[in-house]
Amino acid sequence: MEVLILLIFVSLILAGTGVAFFAWNLRQKSHEHGDRLALLPLDLDNDES
Amino acid sequence: MNAVALTPALETSNGPTACLHCALPMTADMRGGFCCHGCEAVYSLLHDGELERYYSLRSGPGTPITDRPDASRDLSWLSEAYQDDCTETQKHLLLDIQGIHCSGCVWVLEKTFKRHSGALKLITNPALGKVELWVTSEFPLQEWLHAVERFGYRFGPSLKSSDSTTDSLLLRVGVSIAIALNVMVLSAALYLGLESGPLYDVFRALSYGLASLSVVIGGPVFFRSAIAGLRSRVLHLDVPISVGIVLAFAGSSWAFWTGRDSALYLDSVSVFIALMLLGRYLQERVLNANRNRLLASEGTEGLRSKRLEAGRVTTIKSSDILLGDELLIAPGDLVPVAATLHSTRALVSTDWITGESRATNLEEGASLKAGSFNAGDQSFQAIATANFESSPLQALLRPSARTEIAAHETGLVRVISSYYVAGVLLAAVGGFAAWFLATGSAVQALEVATAVLVVSCPCAFGIATPLAHELVQARLRAKGLYVRSGDFFHKLSNVRRVVFDKTGTLTSGQLTVPMSPGLATLSSEETNMLFTLATHSSHPVSSAIQRALDPQSPTLLAPLCVTEIPGKGMECRKNGSLYRLGKARWASESGEGTVFSKDGVCLVNIEPHEEARNDAHSELKALGNEGYDIFLLSGDTPDRVARMADDLGIPQTRALATQSPTDKQHWLSENDHGDMLFIGDGINDSLAAQAASVSGTPALDRPFMASNCDFYLGTNQLAPIRDALHAATALTHVVRRNLAFALAYNALAISLAWAGLMRPWLAAILMPSSSILIVLATTVSLSPRSTRWKS
Numbered sequence: 097m098e099v100l101i102l103l104i105f106v107s108l109i110l111a112g113t114g115v116a117f118f119a120w121n122l123r124q125k126s127h128e129h130g131d132r133l134a135l136l137p138l139d140l141d142n143d144e145s
Numbered sequence: 146m147n148a149v150a151l152t153p154a155l156e157t158s159n160g161p162t163a164c165l166h167c168a169l170p171m172t173a174d175m176r177g178g179f180c181c182h183g184c185e186a187v188y189s190l191l192h193d194g195e196l197e198r199y200y201s202l203r204s205g206p207g208t209p210i211t212d213r214p215d216a217s218r219d220l221s222w223l224s225e226a227y228q229d230d231c232t233e234t235q236k237h238l239l240l241d242i243q244g245i246h247c248s249g250c251v252w253v254l255e256k257t258f259k260r261h262s263g264a265l266k267l268i269t270n271p272a273l274g275k276v277e278l279w280v281t282s283e284f285p286l287q288e289w290l291h292a293v294e295r296f297g298y299r300f301g302p303s304l305k306s307s308d309s310t311t312d313s314l315l316l317r318v319g320v321s322i323a324i325a326l327n328v329m330v331l332s333a334a335l336y337l338g339l340e341s342g343p344l345y346d347v348f349r350a351l352s353y354g355l356a357s358l359s360v361v362i363g364g365p366v367f368f369r370s371a372i373a374g375l376r377s378r379v380l381h382l383d384v385p386i387s388v389g390i391v392l393a394f395a396g397s398s399w400a401f402w403t404g405r406d407s408a409l410y411l412d413s414v415s416v417f418i419a420l421m422l423l424g425r426y427l428q429e430r431v432l433n434a435n436r437n438r439l440l441a442s443e444g445t446e447g448l449r450s451k452r453l454e455a456g457r458v459t460t461i462k463s464s465d466i467l468l469g470d471e472l473l474i475a476p477g478d479l480v481p482v483a484a485t486l487h488s489t490r491a492l493v494s495t496d497w498i499t500g501e502s503r504a505t506n507l508e509e510g511a512s513l514k515a516g517s518f519n520a521g522d523q524s525f526q527a528i529a530t531a532n533f534e535s536s537p538l539q540a541l542l543r544p545s546a547r548t549e550i551a552a553h554e555t556g557l558v559r560v561i562s563s564y565y566v567a568g569v570l571l572a573a574v575g576g577f578a579a580w581f582l583a584t585g586s587a588v589q590a591l592e593v594a595t596a597v598l599v600v601s602c603p604c605a606f607g608i609a610t611p612l613a614h615e616l617v618q619a620r621l622r623a624k625g626l627y628v629r630s631g632d633f634f635h636k637l638s639n640v641r642r643v644v645f646d647k648t649g650t651l652t653s654g655q656l657t658v659p660m661s662p663g664l665a666t667l668s669s670e671e672t673n674m675l676f677t678l679a680t681h682s683s684h685p686v687s688s689a690i691q692r693a694l695d696p697q698s699p700t701l702l703a704p705l706c707v708t709e710i711p712g713k714g715m716e717c718r719k720n721g722s723l724y725r726l727g728k729a730r731w732a733s734e735s736g737e738g739t740v741f742s743k744d745g746v747c748l749v750n751i752e753p754h755e756e757a758r759n760d761a762h763s764e765l766k767a768l769g770n771e772g773y774d775i776f777l778l779s780g781d782t783p784d785r786v787a788r789m790a791d792d793l794g795i796p797q798t799r800a801l802a803t804q805s806p807t808d809k810q811h812w813l814s815e816n817d818h819g820d821m822l823f824i825g826d827g828i829n830d831s832l833a834a835q836a837a838s839v840s841g842t843p844a845l846d847r848p849f850m851a852s853n854c855d856f857y858l859g860t861n862q863l864a865p866i867r868d869a870l871h872a873a874t875a876l877t878h879v880v881r882r883n884l885a886f887a888l889a890y891n892a893l894a895i896s897l898a899w900a901g902l903m904r905p906w907l908a909a910i911l912m913p914s915s916s917i918l919i920v921l922a923t924t925v926s927l928s929p930r931s932t933r934w935k936s
Binding site: 100104111114115118119122125127128129130131132134135138 | 202247248250251252255268269270271272273312315316319320323327343344347351
């Protein structure tokens with residue numbers, strides 16, 4: 097039973113962290129300029145060449 | 146620069162079948178590989194600027210460039226775009242942008258931005274239609290803005306803002322889906338035999354906790370809307386969804402606290418909430434994306450004018466103009482108030498306010514109507530004869546007062562919703578009563594009632610209907626039609642009559658000069674002279690003559706002295722002969738309209754026509770064949786309207802000329818019985834657009850018109866209008882079929898519940914299965930290959 101409580105506790109922490117990251121990501125509005133973020137690797141290509 | 150990868154324009158033996166720039170299908174009468182002049186110009190600009198990679202980065206077809214992007218627009222609003230954190234060395238600006246739609250667009254903006262010294266950072270937000278930039282003071286801001294606008298984009302003051310409701314909805318969708326998946330995993334353990342022990346207790350408690358969280362997070366979206374609907378006595382889709390969530394969760398709570406697992410439907414509740422939220426998000430995201438593609442309309446607040454004050458030009462808000470102000474009207478600028486011409490002459494177009502297609506030459510002292518444009522290539526001065534407060538533009542630019550209704554509150558869905566709530570409640574009460582009477586056990590009766598409430602799923606409305614709307618809108622977007630209002634398809638499905646404005650709507654707004662026998666028989670010397678005279682004037686007829694002569698590759702007779710006689714035409718002497726191009730009475734002794742003459746003898750009589758859009762003939766004919774009544778409502782003169790009606794096969798009795806903005810509004814108010822679609826482009830159409838049941842516009846250059854309409858066209862063609870009418874019919878069929886399916890599913894599920902055979906595991910299979918089935922059926926029905934799209 098103690099192990100279960102520990103597992104649930106860890107799971108809740110992980111789930112909470114996931115939700116917090118998701119909310120943070122939404123606040124960054126990166127979903128609104130995904131097209132721009134998708135182009136970032138091209139910048140790296142150009143820098144290397 | 147990486148290897149060039151152009152859009153693979155489909156080539157056939159007859160030439161390309163898709164435009165080389167926008168990749169939209171070409172019709173038989175389009176020549177040269179491009180669907181319009183704008184696309185051709187931008188294609189050249191991209192190649193000249195070594196920006197061909199745009200085509201490989203772009204996903205799918207692009208947007209046709211409906212306005213030829215050669216003019217530098219007024220950027221007097223730019224001072225408002227600077228943010229508070231600007232310093233002397235670093236500037237921070239926030240601008241709205243129109244026309245941006247893909248990674249290719251973002252790339253073009255970033256590439257051109259970085260080419261200038263002083264460029265620090267640029268963030269482009271295609272979803273919202275905004276750009277944010279940081280530059281140093283050496284960055285040539287106006288030059289960059291004009292350069293970008295030449296690619297067909299438009300900048301405007303920052304008016305659009307991120308929709309916090311949609312953002313919050315996205316957060317709720319994400320969390321609800323995560324919860325639903327977790328509750329499903331936990332419930333699976335219970336269904337597969339976990340019946341006791343500490344793990345069972347934990348899983349059960351976790352499921353209940355997560356399902357409660359799901360109700361807390363997802364429920365308010367529907368509860369708020371349902372309460373608002375009930376307060377205004379409207380039973381829309383959110384009412385049954387809310388009732389479903391509350392009663393199913395209440396039943397499951399009762400089962401949880403009384404230890405009756407046979408009535409514990411926590412996974413079904415969580416999945417239901419997640420699916421309903423997903424459907425709602427789909428619906429809102431699509432409409433927001435379509436709205437954000439255009440600049441926001443500021444109404445009259447967005448108008449700027451140039452006022453002369455002690456010899457200096459000051460840019461002011463047009464709303465500040467007072468009687469007696471001296472205004473400077475640059476080429477392409479609007480005359481915002483009634484005024485008197487204070488320059489020697491001016492070429493003025495009133496097509497925006499009257500629909501009159503021809504520009505007119507005016508001389509000093511002439512009256513200028515509010516809303517007319519400087520159609521010449523010279524600025525002129527005007528004295529305001531009224532305050533802006535009395536300008537008719539006030540009424541014409543007023544935002545629409547129409548109440549917008551969301552898709553889930555319309556038509557059939559609304560009717561079904563009201564029956565649905567009553568039906569489900571009746572089934573639950575009936576089940577409870579029957580079982581209580583038959584067994585005498587209130588607990589068993591409650592289990593049956595809970596099962597009825599849980600399994601009676603409005604998935605067909607909640608997920609399949611938004612999906613159907615999304616599929617239809619995606620298809621129309623690909624064709625160049627963008628829907629702005631939630632109830633568009635519902636209203637469109639009732640349309641039987643289509644009313645068109647003429648200038649700028651059925652026509653491209655350009656004049657054409659047909660290659661008449663007279664023009665074809667001119668000698669090469671005369672052709673060159675006509676071309677030379679035409680190139681020295683900015684009059685629309687001269688531009689049309691140049692285009693007509695282009696195929697003959699005429700030569701510009703450079704050293705000649707061409708003189709423009711104000712209000713009459715152009716003249717030039719060569720080898721002792723006097724050539725004239727202009728008004729008939731001035732240029733020659735015979736002929737009508739515009740004449741090209743030599744020594745007073747008419748060489749050719751030039752009759753410019755308004756150019757109908759490429760597919761206007763075929764589309765109007767097709768609409769007529771499909772049973773739609775076509776009307777023409779124009780502010781232009783009766784002869785031109787009659788000619789256009791004749792040309793397009795519209796009966797003369799349905800072609801109304803000299804219609805003022807209020808005439809159009811009254812005509813629509815009297816004749817529209819919920820079955821009229823109005824398409825117009827000018828400010829003179831804004832009142833009619835508001836009066837019509839459904840309205841659309843091909844005008845994107847000024848945002849006020851699109852903001853008053855249900856849809857806008859991002860293409861030069863009219864074909865998407867017919868596609869939208871087909872789409873509305875297809876959508877109605879699919880929604881009806883989905884409702885029939887939902888009815889059959891509910892009949893089966895409620896029968897099982899009444900018979901006492903419903904179990905949580907069975908509900909966990911039945912509910913998602915029915916949702917998946919209905920989603921698949923909707924997707925197949927509205928796929929591009931489906932015959933439902935055909936008329």
